[in-house]
Amino acid sequence: MEAWLLTIRDVGERDFIASIASMVKQVKGARLEFDDDASDIPLAGGTHMVVKVDTFNSGSDWLPGMTEAQAGRKTAVLVISDLVTKGATPIASMLSLCVPPDRDAAGVQDMIRGFSQYCVQSGASFVGGDMGLSCETVLTGVGLGTAPSNGIVPRGGTKKGDIIAVTGLFGLTSVAFRILLDGLDAPNPLKAMALAAAYKPELDLTLVRMLAKEGAITASMDSSDGLGITLNTMAAHSQLSFDIEQLPVAQGVSEFAEANNIGLLDLIMRGGEEFRIVLSLPIDKWDKAVSIARRARAELIPIGHAQDGSGVTWKSPKGPITIPMKGYDDFREWS
Known part of the structure; x- marks a missing residue:
């Protein structure tokens, strides 16, 4: 099949990410490759900012029986998980929330509450975000953390015998x-x-x-x-x-x-x-x-x-x- 006829489903998530590698520029001194679980940015004094963004979509991620608060919490888990897996200490979080115009306001508040509560529980203060309209409910979380340069753990690094x-x-x-x-x-x-x-x-x-x-x-x-x-x-x-x-x-x-x-x-x-x-x-x-x-x-x-x-x-x-x-x-x- 000609490349220009391929859909994103045909390509798949991992092959698509590999195809855009040339578009991504790693920050000088960063420890994590662009396709790792999160990204890092060197700051002063040997400290790195570790950043993660992840999305929860109602069309593919909302399980039957899941409450609005659980959907918000799950979005928080998505971003906090990758921060702590890289060795970072979570410090802050943000949320972009897009919903249909007829979504009930109380349910939307519960999504934000679920996100905020789990982030705060994890040490990542919920500091704000953005809202917009969409056909489906889409929650995109951003997590920020810090780690010393030698405390960041990549997905590649295993040694023979480990x-x-x-x-x-x-x-x-x-x-x-x-x-x-x-x-x-x-x-x-x-x-x-x-x-x-x-x-x-x-x-x-x-x-x-x-x-x-x-x-x-x-x-x-x-x-x-x-x-x-x-x-x-x-x-x-x-x-x-x-x-x-x-x-x-x-x-x-x-x-x-x-x-x-x-x-x-x-x-x-x-x-x-x-x-x-x-x-x-x-x-x-x-x-x-x-x-x-x-x-x-x-x-x-x-x-x-x-x-x-x-x-x-x-x-x-x-x-x-x-x-x-x-x-x-x-x-x-x-x-």
Whole structure:
């Protein structure tokens, strides 16, 4: 197909971003590449401003049963997650909110309240924004944070032999999407946990920052596009292969997969929206990292190691299985 005939869906989010690389100029001294989770700007005294922008669209992101306050909160989570995953301390936030003219005013206030409350809770004061008209409800959040130059953690930086770890178990959001979008059902407490994970995700706000201060982390990325995409992206940026030795499966997910004839690997690797942090850590700093996680009241679960090569492989009991670069794409949804 001729390039000029391609739609944005044909191209896909990640290939499109790669196609505009020449249009983006990195600020001199910045630590993060343009396609990382956030961007950074060097300031005086070795401090960097870390900036993130992200969008919540009612047409693609608003789950059935989600309240206006939860939509606002989710928008805040989108921006705060990437700030803290890069090692930044959130300091401020802004919101652009576009709504149809017949949207009820009280509901719009609830969106702003949900955004503001979570930002303030995370240390990012809500300082203002903008409003406009649109056919759908669109919330675009901006998050600002600061970090020392040596405290910024890129998505590429993993070293051979590093431990690959995650900050929680996976599969709950996949179960929620199957319940809310496909009409499946699940027993409690799995159903309650899954819906909570989808409607009100929680973040580890200080872990990466604390690990970076002690030199106990080499790379990190949030898993909002799916664990499979996250692992593949980090491996590619680090020019290594990731061998996964343990699947981080949340309680009840295996049974849900079996009961509904769904591949467990799909539920774990392709769900997205978990907002767990995926990290690589030097093997000689593992004990220190575990101690830091305990102080941060965060989980730190080892799932594999980085080796020479490329790609991501699960060392399953039945033999090695390649984990493809598949997950959530804003233009193709799940791919």
